[in-house]
Structure formats: C-alpha cells, structure tokens
Amino acid sequence: MATVEYNKKEAFVRASLRDSIPRYKALLIRLCAVVISLIICAFLIYSITKINPLKVYQAMFEGAFGSVRRSWITVRDTMMLLCIAVGLAPAFKMKFWNTGAEGQILVGGITTAACMIYLKSLPTWLLFICMIVSSCVAGALWGLLPAFFKAKWNTNEILFTLMMNYVAIQLTSFFVALWENPYGSNTVGVINQTGHEGWLGYMFGDNMLFGQEYSLNVIIVMTLTVLMFVYLKYSKHGYEIAVIGDSQNTARYSGISVNKVIIRTMLISGAVCGLSGFLAVSGASHTISTSTAGGRGFTAIIVAWLAKFNTFTMIAISVLIVFLEKGAVEIASQYNLNDYVSSMITGIILFFILGSEFFIRYKLIFRKRNKEVQ
Amino acid sequence: MNNDVAVSMQNITKAFGTKVVANDDVSLDVKKGEILALLGENGSGKTTLMNMLSGIYHPDSGKIFVNSQEAVIRSPKDAYDLGIGMIHQHFKLVDIFTATENIALGMKKDVSGSNKEIAKGIKDICDRYGFDVDPNQKVYNMSVSQKQTLEIVKTLYRGANILILDEPTAVLTPQETEKLFSVLINMKKDGKSIIIITHKLNEVLAISDRVSILRKGKYICTIDTKEATVMSLTEAMVGQKVELNIERNNVKNKEERLIIEHLTCLNKYGTKALDDVTFTAYGGEILGIAGISGSGQKELLESISGLHPAEEGSSVIYVKPETKEKTQLIGKTVKQIRDLGVAMSFVPEDRLGMGLVATMGMADNMMLKSYKDNRFMFTSRRDSRKLAEKKKEELEVVTPSIYTAVKKLSGGNVQKVLVGREISSDPNLFLAAYAVRGLDINTSYTIYNLLNERKENGCAVIYVGEDLDVLLALCDRIIVLCAGKLNGIVDARTATKEEIGMMMTHLNEEGEEDGNS
Numbered sequence: 001m002a003t004v005e006y007n008k009k010e011a012f013v014r015a016s017l018r019d020s021i022p023r024y025k026a027l028l029i030r031l032c033a034v035v036i037s038l039i040i041c042a043f044l045i046y047s048i049t050k051i052n053p054l055k056v057y058q059a060m061f062e063g064a065f066g067s068v069r070r071s072w073i074t075v076r077d078t079m080m081l082l083c084i085a086v087g088l089a090p091a092f093k094m095k096f097w098n099t100g101a102e103g104q105i106l107v108g109g110i111t112t113a114a115c116m117i118y119l120k121s122l123p124t125w126l127l128f129i130c131m132i133v134s135s136c137v138a139g140a141l142w143g144l145l146p147a148f149f150k151a152k153w154n155t156n157e158i159l160f161t162l163m164m165n166y167v168a169i170q171l172t173s174f175f176v177a178l179w180e181n182p183y184g185s186n187t188v189g190v191i192n193q194t195g196h197e198g199w200l201g202y203m204f205g206d207n208m209l210f211g212q213e214y215s216l217n218v219i220i221v222m223t224l225t226v227l228m229f230v231y232l233k234y235s236k237h238g239y240e241i242a243v244i245g246d247s248q249n250t251a252r253y254s255g256i257s258v259n260k261v262i263i264r265t266m267l268i269s270g271a272v273c274g275l276s277g278f279l280a281v282s283g284a285s286h287t288i289s290t291s292t293a294g295g296r297g298f299t300a301i302i303v304a305w306l307a308k309f310n311t312f313t314m315i316a317i318s319v320l321i322v323f324l325e326k327g328a329v330e331i332a333s334q335y336n337l338n339d340y341v342s343s344m345i346t347g348i349i350l351f352f353i354l355g356s357e358f359f360i361r362y363k364l365i366f367r368k369r370n371k372e373v374q
Numbered sequence: 375m376n377n378d379v380a381v382s383m384q385n386i387t388k389a390f391g392t393k394v395v396a397n398d399d400v401s402l403d404v405k406k407g408e409i410l411a412l413l414g415e416n417g418s419g420k421t422t423l424m425n426m427l428s429g430i431y432h433p434d435s436g437k438i439f440v441n442s443q444e445a446v447i448r449s450p451k452d453a454y455d456l457g458i459g460m461i462h463q464h465f466k467l468v469d470i471f472t473a474t475e476n477i478a479l480g481m482k483k484d485v486s487g488s489n490k491e492i493a494k495g496i497k498d499i500c501d502r503y504g505f506d507v508d509p510n511q512k513v514y515n516m517s518v519s520q521k522q523t524l525e526i527v528k529t530l531y532r533g534a535n536i537l538i539l540d541e542p543t544a545v546l547t548p549q550e551t552e553k554l555f556s557v558l559i560n561m562k563k564d565g566k567s568i569i570i571i572t573h574k575l576n577e578v579l580a581i582s583d584r585v586s587i588l589r590k591g592k593y594i595c596t597i598d599t600k601e602a603t604v605m606s607l608t609e610a611m612v613g614q615k616v617e618l619n620i621e622r623n624n625v626k627n628k629e630e631r632l633i634i635e636h637l638t639c640l641n642k643y644g645t646k647a648l649d650d651v652t653f654t655a656y657g658g659e660i661l662g663i664a665g666i667s668g669s670g671q672k673e674l675l676e677s678i679s680g681l682h683p684a685e686e687g688s689s690v691i692y693v694k695p696e697t698k699e700k701t702q703l704i705g706k707t708v709k710q711i712r713d714l715g716v717a718m719s720f721v722p723e724d725r726l727g728m729g730l731v732a733t734m735g736m737a738d739n740m741m742l743k744s745y746k747d748n749r750f751m752f753t754s755r756r757d758s759r760k761l762a763e764k765k766k767e768e769l770e771v772v773t774p775s776i777y778t779a780v781k782k783l784s785g786g787n788v789q790k791v792l793v794g795r796e797i798s799s800d801p802n803l804f805l806a807a808y809a810v811r812g813l814d815i816n817t818s819y820t821i822y823n824l825l826n827e828r829k830e831n832g833c834a835v836i837y838v839g840e841d842l843d844v845l846l847a848l849c850d851r852i853i854v855l856c857a858g859k860l861n862g863i864v865d866a867r868t869a870t871k872e873e874i875g876m877m878m879t880h881l882n883e884e885g886e887e888d889g890n891s
Contacts, residue, residue: 239753
C-alpha cells in the first residue's frame with residue numbers, strides 16, 4: 001500500500017495575478033529591465049573582449065545616430081519595420097496569427113519592381129498609383145488565401161501563412177532570374193539607376209521633399225500608423241475585430257459575421273504588409289531579391305506583441321529594435337567582433353524586455369517566516 | 375472497521391472560494407464487489423466528491439480510507455497506486471494514438487512492457503469482462519461508446535479495483551447502455567467496486583446495489599436499491615419544498631408571442647438534441663424550462679435566437695405585438711432576426727464566453743448588439759458610456775470603473791451587466807439560461823425582479839432554470855424537457871417538485887414509443 005506524505009510547507013515564492021498596475025509602475029519595470037540587461041551585457045562584453053563596455057555602448061549609439069546619413073537610414077528602417085507591424089496589428093488583435101508578413105512584403109515588392117521595370121515610361125503620378133495599388137492588391141491576395149481557408153474550413157492560419165512565405169520566396173527567385181541585370185550577376189541590380197523612375201524619394205524630381213530622400217517614407221508610415229490606431233479603436237470594424245479576438249462565440253451571439261470579418265481584416269493586414277514591400281523596393285533598396293523582406297516580417301511580430309497591438313507604442317518599439325540592430329552591426333565592425341556578439345546583445349536585451357512583462361502581470365509573494373511552525 | 379468496505383470517505387468538506395461549498399460534511403462507504411449509484415441534481419456535488427477520490431481535488435477537511443487504511447490522495451497517480459480509477463465525462467485520450475498506445479501512455483516503462491504485452495493484457499481484460507476493443511484502432515476512428523470502453527479498459531489495465539464512472543450513459547444509445555451495464559455486472563462479480571454517478575432513476579434501479587443521494591452538497595441518505603422506488607428516490611433527491619418569497623402576479627393580457635412547432639435540432643455528434651418540440655410562449659407570462667442539464671435547453675434557446683441550425687420541418691414563429699405580424703425565425707441569422715425588428719433578448723448560459731466580451735469594460739460591452747446603430751463608420755462611445763453609467767447605478771454593479779474588464783468582476787456583477795444590457799433594449803421576448811447560477815441571494819432576487827418587471831410590461835419570458843423551488847415560485851407555466859423531448863407542461867402554481875422531478879428523469883411511455891418508432 002502506498003502511503004503518501006502530505007507536504008504542508010508553503011512554496012518559497014509564488015506568483016499571483018495582479019489586478020491592475022499603475023502606468024508609471026509598468027514603465028518603471030520595463031526601464032529596469034533595459035538597465036539590467038545593459039549591465040549584464042556589459043559584463044559579458046568585458047569578460048569576452050576586455051573592452052570598456054561604455055565605449056561599446058557609445059559605438060552602438062554612433063552606429064545608429066552617428067551621422068545625419070546614419071540617422072536617416074535608422075529612420076528609414078524603423079519606418080519599414082513599423083509599417084509591417086502596423087499591418088500585423090489588425091490580424092493579431094483578432095487573434096489571427098499572421099506569420100506571413102514576409103511573403104506579403106515580397107509579393108508587394110515584386111509588383112512594385114515590375115511596375116518600375118515595365119511601366120517606367122508612364123507619367124510619374126500614374127506610375128506611383130500603379131505601384132501602390134498593385135503592391136497592396138498583391139499583399140492582400142497573399143493574405144486572403146489563408147483567411148479564406150480559415151473561414152471556410154478552419155485551417156490553421158499559422159502554418160498556412162508561414163508556408164505562403166516560401167511560395168513568395170520561390171516566386172521572387174523566379175523574377176530575379178527573369179530580370180537579372182547585368183546578365184550572369186544573379187541579381188536584379190538597382191532598377192532605373194539613371195532616371196530614378198519609380199524611386200519614392202525622387203517622386204518630385206531631384207528636389208527631394210524636405211531635402212531628404214526618406215521623408216516620404218516617414219509621412220506614409222506615420223499616416224498609416226494614425227489611421228490604423230483610429231480604425232482599431234474607434235471604428236465599427238475595429239470593434240468587431242476586438243470582439244472576435246476575445247471570443248468567436250460572443251461575436252456570433254452579437255450577430256457579427258465572423259467569416260466575413262476574418263477575410264476583410266486579413267485583406268487589410270495583407271495590403272499594408274504589401275505596401276511595406278513597396279516601401280522596401282521603391283522607397284529604400286530600389287531592387288528586389290529574396291532578402292528584401294529580410295526577416296522583418298518576423299521581427300514585426302515581436303514589435304506588435306510588445307506594443308500589445310497599440311500602433312503608437314509600436315513606434316517606440318520599432319525605434320528600439322532598429323537601434324539595437326544598427327548599433328550591434330557597428331560594434332561588430334568597429335571592434336572586429338563576430339556578428340554573433342551583436343546578435344547576443346540584441347537577444348539579451350529583448351529577453352529582458354519580454355521577461356519584464358511577467359513582472360507587470362504578476363506580483364511575487366514570498367513565504368512569510370513563521371516561527372511557530374518550526 | 376468493516377473489512378468488506380473498499381473505500382470510506384468520512385466528513386469530507388470541499389469549498390471553492392468562500393461562497394461555494396461543493397461538499398459539506400459528506401460521508402460515504404463503498405463495499406467490495408458492489409455497484410453504488412451516486413444520485414443527485416445538477417450541482418449537488420457528486421462529481422466534486424468523486425474528483426477528491428481520484429486525486430483531482432484535495433478535500434479541505436475529512437478523511438479517506440482505502441481498504442481500512444487512511445490514504446492521502448494528492449494526484450491521479452496516487453489514486454492509481456491505491457487502485458482507484460475514474461472515467462470522466464470528457465474522455466482523456468490522445469486522438470492520433472491507437473488503443474494500445476493510449477494505454478501505454480503515462481505508464482512507467484518497466485510496467486508497460488512492449489506493445490505486444492500490452493495488447494495481450496488488453497485481450498485478457500476484454501475476454502474476462504466481455505469488452506470489445508481492437509488494440510490497433512486509432513482513437514479518432516472510434517465511436518463515443520468505443521472510446522468509453524477504451525477508458526474503462528485503460529483503467530482496469532492499470533490495476534484499478536475501484537472504478538468511478540461519471541455519468542457514463544449520458545453519451546450512449548440505449549443499446550450501448552445495456553452493453554455497458556452487462557460489463558459492469560461482470561466486473562462486480564469479479565470483486566471490483568464500482569461507483570456510478572448519474573441522475574437517471576431508471577438506471578439506478580436497473581444496475582445498482584445501493585444508492586447514495588446528495589443534495590446541494592450535503593449527504594442525504596443511502597438506500598438499498600431493492601427497497602427504493604422512483605418516488606422515494608425523487609423525494610430524496612429534490613427534498614422538501616422550500617418556500618421562496620418571490621412575488622408573482624397573475625398573467626394579464628396573455629397573447630401569443632412565440633409559436634414553436636416540431637422543433638428538432640442535432641448536437642455536434644449528429645444525434646437529436648431536441649426532438650419534435652412544440653409549445654407556445656405568451657406575452658405577459660414567465661415560462662420556465664426544467665430538465666436535467668443537457669436535455670436540450672441550450673439548443674432550444676440557441677435555435678430560437680438564430681445561433682443553432684434546426685432540422686427541416688421545424689418552425690419558430692414570432693408574433694409582433696403591435697401588428698400581430700408573424701415572422702418565421704428558423705433559417706435566419708442573428709443579424710437577420712434583429713433586422714426584422716424582432717425585439718428579442720438572450721442571456722446565455724456562458725456569460726463571459728458568449729454574452730459578454732470578457733476583456734472589455736462595461737462601457738464597450740453595452741454596445742455589443744447596438745454598435746452598428748451609429749451612422750458612418752465609427753461607433754458611438756458616448757451612448758454606451760451613458761448606458762453603462764446608468765446600469766451601474768440602477769443595478770448597483772460593483773466595479774472600479776465602467777472601463778474595467780468585465781472578467782475581473784465577480785460572477786454576480788458580471789450577470790448584472792449582461793442582464794442589464796439585454797433588458798435595456800426593451801425586448802418583448804426575453805430568453806434567459808441559468809440566470810442566477812452561482813449568484814448570491816440578493817443578486818438572485820434582483821434578477822427575479824427584473825424578470826417580473828419584463829412580465830408586467832407584456833414581455834414573453836422564457837426562463838431555463840435548474841432550481842425547482844425557484845422555477846415553481848417564479849414561473850407561470852413550466853415545460854419539462856427530458857432527453858430532448860417535451861415531457862409535459864405543468865402549471866407552476868399547482869405542480870409539485872416530485873411531479874417535475876419525475877418528468878425530468880422519466881420519459882413518459884407515450885414519448886418513449888414515439889422515440890422508438
């Protein structure tokens with residue numbers, strides 16, 4: 001017969017759900033996380049390289065904001081990441097896990113590049129309309145397919161959208177081969193290098209808006225950010241998305257056509273991600289390759305989650321992540337460190353920020369010392 | 375202690391939170407080689423009590439003896455080590471595994487042996503008791519009854535001498551039930567002790583040796599089945615009538631509001647959840663629906679409100695009070711029904727999972743059904759905020775603010791928010807499922823008053839309830855459902871608890887014949 005001891009001792013520490021937390025406190029916890037992660041990184045850097053960590057951090061800052069040019073590159077990449085995250089926001093708020101941003105960016109990029117190559121003789125305004133519309137439509141279609149299957153047969157959207165990425169990558173390879181320039185280089189090369197047709201920065205000729213190549217990127221993405229915020233928070237569509245995200249049963253009970261909203265929302269999500277493809281090709285690299293998306297479709301998932309789908313918070317998170325990326329590359333080259341060191345630093349900082357969410361949601365209760373029992 | 379007692383539970387008390395006492399000082403003996411039926415209404419604490427025996431819960435106080443030795447059961451594994459196994463209502467099997475793999479799962483390697491050995495073990499058990507299990511069949515290819523058989527075999531294979539079955543016949547056809555019973559009798563002959571949780575009286579009488587009855591968490595009595603009758607069991611189960619002081623006015627201006635004819639619908643397993651139900655609900659009266667849970671109450675309300683599809687031949691006709699215009703509701707969606715101007719409100723059983731958006735505050739929840747009323751593409755927050763403030767005050771909802779997520783509110787306040795919203799649209803057809811479940815007395819009376827107010831306004835109220843005292847005190851007429859069939863309509867002013875209790879558990883002869891033809 002098995003006899004079982006009854007353990008009366010309380011656990012040393014247990015976590016309990018917080019009811020609510022004042023905003024400043026939550027901010028403080030996050031700030032602490034960043035500071036602690038920087039300290040730990042400093043120890044790591046010193047133990048491996050014996051370089052003064054403060055200098056390393058200074059190099060990081062220089063990498064991102066060291067010159068006007070560098071600052072604008074940082075801004076450009078931030079906008080790109082933000083745009084994708086804004087695209088993911090409606091789908092994620094609906095608990096539709098769109099992991100297919102990579103693919104949606106690529107197809108948007110392909111159509112943009114196609115317009116730049118084949119339609120460069122069109123008037124500028126018409127060319128841009130073609131590029132923007134086609135990239136949105138391509139991204140939307142890439143989002144529509146998994147949404148349709150989800151609505152109709154309840155397929156798993158995570159796998160479906162993920163697999164659509166690989167289709168998009170293959171498609172991109174095909175077009176890269178088709179548009180190869182110069183012959184044998186296995187790349188498309190910079191499209192329209194001489195005439196700058198279809199380059200977003202040169203939309204108004206050589207007089208760039210505010211004298212900066214990327215000011216239009218900023219305007220487009222910031223507008224989208226505001227619009228998406230309003231759409232999600234105040235529109236009827238946004239309300240429907242929030243209800244479905246909470247409970248599909250409640251949505252059905254209230255008379256919302258769940259399938260319709262899923263498809264509509266994924267069209268929007270895909271279209272914005274497709275537009276990011278337009279920004280990447282027309283507004284940044286002026287070329288197309290399989291690395292045009294460059295994993296940003298996945299990084300944007302982190303951005304969207306950390307921001308809890310609030311598009312304004314996404315701005316800050318995007319800045320942080322791009323800053324880390326740029327800084328890490330800089331220290332890798334400046335101190336001859338391996339690329340992995342920079343990834344490690346980024347990883348540690350993100351780990352702490354994500355980990356701090358636990359302390360925002362839960363409070364720790366330590367076992368009280370109880371002398372009578374002992 | 376008596377040597378032929380297999381399990382003895384003594385003075386067991388278990389509470390959830392401070393309000394809900396699921397078991398209050400319950401004592402129970404199970405003898406070796408007997409079938410004990412555990413009988414009680416919904417929420418009487420049967421399953422909780424058995425969960426403590428199988429290691430899922432731990433009692434707050436009280437002792438458990440297994441084979442005359444005190445035992446502390448802290449996990450299902452402890453229970454298995456003591457030879458106790460429970461077959462739950464929801465099977466715990468891995469769909470993509472075969473029968474053998476499911477049995478091997480979770481067993482230590484040296485115990486489980488090779489698949490061949492297990493297959494042989496399964497065969498031995500099957501031969502001994504008359505089970506029919508294919509060791510290589512995948513679970514997803516099995517019928518509900520086969521899955522249940524596998525669960526029993528799994529429990530036996532792990533060496534259980536004391537088996538607990540939680541409402542095993544709820545999912546079975548009559549033929550399958552018979553087969554199960556013959557197996558149970560074989561197991562009893564082999565010296566196993568079996569506890570069967572049920573609220574079907576005919577089954578209790580058919581198979582058990584003794585029957586123990588729980589009521590509202592308290593132990594009532596144990597009767598030898600030989601001496602029990604349907605009447606005596608019903609009385610023990612429902613108890614004496616409790617006088618509730620719920621005001622009930624006479625029905626005024628009775629007029630047809632909802633005419634239901636031949637309503638039939640299927641559950642997700644494809645069997646009939648509702649079978650040819652016909653009745654009429656009138657404006658100005660409260661119509662109660664009584665029945666054991668899962669007798670078709672949920673499907674009834676959901677098919678009226680457009681959430682559950684009905685079979686061909688079903689008809690639900692809504693009569694508009696102003697114009698007497700008749701509208702067929704079957705085949706229409708929730709939205710279509712609302713657009714037709716049917717002033718229907720529905721308080722579903724699952725408050726946070728269906729009636730409300732759990733993560734939103736009161737304010738946003740108020741516009742769940744009316745968010746589209748505003749012109750243009752934006753919602754009107756001002757209206758919902760005003761309504762939320764008003765309801766908060768009227769119904770004394772305790773919440774830090776109208777923006778606090780409703781899932782953080784207590785059960786009673788959640789229900790106030792839900793009922794408050796549903797009443798605010800001034801419905802003339804009001805459906806409510808288990809509207810006072812889990813609520814304290816004061817909140818319950820608030821809800822009764824709100825329903826009575828509706829009745830006075832000429833609204834037709836359909837109230838699905840589980841507490842017979844409340845149904846008898848609140849309603850004007852009561853419909854009793856039994857296994858998806860309408861088993862009778864009684865006048866709530868003259869009917870007795872026993873009468874309704876009998877109708878809930880015993881399909882009348884006429885109905886049974888109908889079902890078989």
